[in-house]
Amino acid sequence: SVPFGLDFGNSTSVIGVARNRGIDVIVNEVSNRSTPSLVAFGNKNRFIGETAKSQEISNIKNTVGSLKRIIGTAFGSAEMEVEKKFANTPLINVDGQVGVKVKYLGEQTEFSATQLVAMYLNKIKSTTMTEVKGNVSDIVIAVPAWYSDVQRRAMADAAVIAGLNPVRIVNDTTAAAVGYGVFKTDLPEDKPKVVAFVDVGHSTYTVSIGSFKKGELKILGTATDKNFGGRDFDYAITEHFANIFNDKYKIDIRTNAKAYSRVLAAAEKLKKVLSANTVAPINIESVMEDVDVSSSMKREELEEYVQPLLNRLHVPIEAALKSAGITAAELDTVEVIGGSSRIPSIKDKLAEIFDKPLSFTLNQDEAIARGAAFICAIHSPTLRVRPFKFEDINLHSVTYKWDAIADEDISELEVFPKNGFFPSTKIITLFRSEDFELEAQYTTLEGLPEGTKSFVGRWAVKGVKPLDNGEPIACKLKLRNDPSGFYTIEEAYTSEEVEFQEPIEDNSETKEGEEKEIQYRTVKKWVKRDDLTLVNTHNGLEESILTSYTEKEAQMTVEDKLVKDTEDRKNALEEYIYEIRAKIEEEYSSFASEAEKERLSTMLMNAEDWLYDAGEDASKAQYIAKTEELQSLGNLIRGRYLSKVEEERQAKLAKHEA
Ligand code: ATP
Ligand code: MG
Structure with missing residues (x-):
């Protein structure tokens, strides 16, 4: 099967495949290089991607967007409140997480967000299969760096439901950075090149600092503004026109979902026109109550309405630089991607904050998908790719906890700290006489999406037998923060100290005819005794x-x-x-x-x-x-x-x- 990568965007998604000794971005059934991230429901069937987009306005109540935002989101959280602003379907509670209620096949039907994403991934899979004329299975999915363990697990589950093998979940700006590093031929051998990657998308804004040497990348810092993107601009424009239309035509589009979404779509168009022009019109026929509306907006006006957003642009930049331990002046270059970075006021402000000209050498819309596809190719056993190593950074800290026994003075350890690199492995030793449990938790919930629980995973460690003398045995646990950012225990075994007789080397001269007696000494060595069984509960869906x-x-x-x-x-x-x-x-x-x-x-x-x-x-x-x-x-x-x-x-x- 052909390895592929997906930039799962909030407005559109881009598919990259590894083929022809390179990476290609592929087109969908209507020859677009990106596919609307929408799923919709009808009386006879579902509509996914392009078909969902074309029926969106006429079937607004049964068309679901913001898929990447609602997956793994806690029901009733502040994050859900944000999504409600953009959702036209009722958001419901499915096992504590956000789901939707839609009319499907003539009946009110509930779906979890994981199912919705699975539907979308299934469509992406079929688009890819059509294009590559073959089977696909291994996928790398790019997600926001701020995703919690719950969200990452949900994304991986969605891939499995769609019949895909999620070989890796990767942070999106990291994927872009990998793409940059792999195809850049002039990376230094010695002193690293330090690059800031800035992605301003539809719903989210991320800054990552990458340090490159030939064939390798280390992400030194990443920071995000979870709720900053093009849709906030569209919303601000729409709200402005809602007021104008109220005054001018005495209609309230806020009371009519269809009218509101038509104005929202027109607002997005107007916003794009304003990226190239200083003034843009808006005209909608019969928006509601048979009223035709028309107005216009100047670029300066838009800038004024979105000033509160622009004033937040510096925050993730400063945070990412701080975690990388460098200043903007030390950056070799600033690479900008994401659709909303086409907005002049954003470009200007970014250049001002970094105090540097911005660089656009990456394909703004395709860099993440390309990087993800390349990463998938790295994991493929059949493809030979240019060697490239990369390490990502953790935005959250995870602590492993256990019940202390007898004279143990600690019962927890912050194993994978915030700003630590992953993938990484750490071995810890606990002395036990019987089976025990371990739990991984976020050390603090600060910075995680609101409503995130601290639980990350639990392991029952089984098969522990004490030493022959009845004392507790050393249980070695190989804790891993894996390439997808998941927290696992890769291996558990008992280990005991065994005495060996070791010959002592004797370099003294031997006299003729004399037999030398070999001397031994006693040494102690740790040897593995038994493998232990691990029974893991995590944030992913139960098997059934x-x-x-x-x-x-x-x-x-x-x-x-x-x-x-x-x-x-x-x-x-x-x-x-x-x-x-x-x-x-x-x-x-x-x-x-x-x-x-x-x-x-x-x-x-x-x-x-x-x-x-x-x-x-x-x-x-x-x-x-x-x-x-x-x-x-x-x-x-x-x-x-x-x-x-x-x-x-x-x-x-x-x-x-x-
Ligand atoms: P996210 O990364 O937040 O999940 P995404 O990946 O779907 O979302 P992008 O494809 O990077 O987002 O960008 C889409 C956004 O960029 C949309 O809000 C779109 O309106 C905006 N956009 C695209 N072109 C322009 C333009 N010329 N001027 C202004 N905005 C633009
Ligand atoms: Mg994006």
């Missing part, structure tokens, strides 16, 4: 739920496919009617008797009537049957025509050869 979601997803996919096939068959029937009707008048005309023509024309008329009446909503089999019925006569006539054509061709050939 994962299985049931997977089955449900597969079933919905089959149903969607049936709807699509039925639609295709219906279109094929309709096309056949028009095609044969035209041909019987022209090229087939002399190959059918008047009676046959009469009969065919009646059949076509009946089929057409059926199609627009009883056959409007028929089954796939019925459309096939109807098409075949017409073809029984149509093909007979076509056959005669084709043999005549063939006869003429042969005759021509014979004449030519003669």
Whole structure:
């Protein structure tokens, strides 16, 4: 299978694949290089990606966006309140996390956000398979650096539900930095090159500081503003026009979801125009109550409305630099990506804060997907890629805890601290006589999305037997902060100190005929005794739920496919009617008797009537049957025509050869 990477964006997602000895960004079914991150529900089927976008306004209540924001988000949290501002579907509680309620197949149906993301990933998978003309399984998904363990686990679960193998969850700016490092040919061997990566997207804003040497990258600092992006600009513009339209036309778009989302879409367009022009119009026909609205906005006005946002731009920059322990002056360059970095006021402000010209050598929209695809290729056993090492930085600290026994004076250890690098492994030793438990928790919840619980994982360690003398045995635990940022225990075993007799080297001269006696000394060595069994509970879905979601997803996919096939068959029937009707008048005309023509024309008329009446909503089999019925006569006539054509061709050939 072809390794691929996904930049799962809040507005659109980009797919990169590793092929042809490089990385390609692929196009979707309508030849776009990015796919709307939307999932929608209808009476017969789901709409995902482009099809969801094209029915968005007409089916606003059953179209779900902000997928990356709601996945793994605590129900009732401040984060959910932010999403409510942008959501048109009711957000509901699914096992303590945000889910949605939509009308699907004519019924109110509830889905968890993990399921919604799985639907989307399944679509991404099929887009990729179509493009690469083969199977895909291994995926690297880029997520915001601020994602909690719950969110990362949920993303990995969603991939599994979609039938994918999430080989790695990677922070998005880290993926971009990897892409930068891999394809940059002039990286230094000695003194590192230090680069700031700035991504201003649709919903989130991230700054990462990367230190590069030839073939390697270390992320020195990352900081984010979780709620800063293009959608906040769109919202500010829309709110402004909501007031204007209230005054000018006496309509309140805030009371009408469809009207509001039309203005929001127009606001986004206007915002983009303002990136290249100093003034832009807004015109919407019959936005609500049959009222046409029109107005305009100047670039300075926009800047004024978003001033509170712009005033926050410096915060993550300063935080990232601080954690990297450098000043802006020490940066070799500032690489800017993300759609919203096209906004002039953002560009200007960034350049001012860094006090440096900005660099745009990366593809703004595709850098993350490319990096993710490359990382997936690194993990592929079959591909050989340019060697590139990279380490990421932890934004949160994790402590492992246990119940202290007897004279143990500590019962917890901050194993993976904030600003520590990962992947990383640490071995700890606990002396135990019987089975015990360990729990990993966030040391503090500061900086995590609101509503995040401290729980990260629990392990029951089984199979512990004391030493022969009854004393507790040393249990070695290999704790790992893995490449996806997950906290695991990779291995657990008991170890005991065993005495060995070791020969002492004797370099003294041996006299003729003298036998030298070998001397031994006693040494103690730690040796592994038994492997211990680990039973892990983590923030991912329980196996049974994962299985049931997977089955449900597969079933919905089959149903969607049936709807699509039925639609295709219906279109094929309709096309056949028009095609044969035209041909019987022209090229087939002399190959059918008047009676046959009469009969065919009646059949076509009946089929057409059926199609627009009883056959409007028929089954796939019925459309096939109807098409075949017409073809029984149509093909007979076509056959005669084709043999005549063939006869003429042969005759021509014979004449030519003669
Ligand atoms: P996120 O990274 O927050 O999850 P995303 O990856 O989908 O979201 P991007 O694709 O980087 O976001 O950027 C999309 C945003 O950029 C949208 O808000 C879009 O309106 C905005 N945008 C794109 N082009 C322009 C432009 N020329 N001027 C202003 N804004 C733009
Ligand atoms: Mg993005």
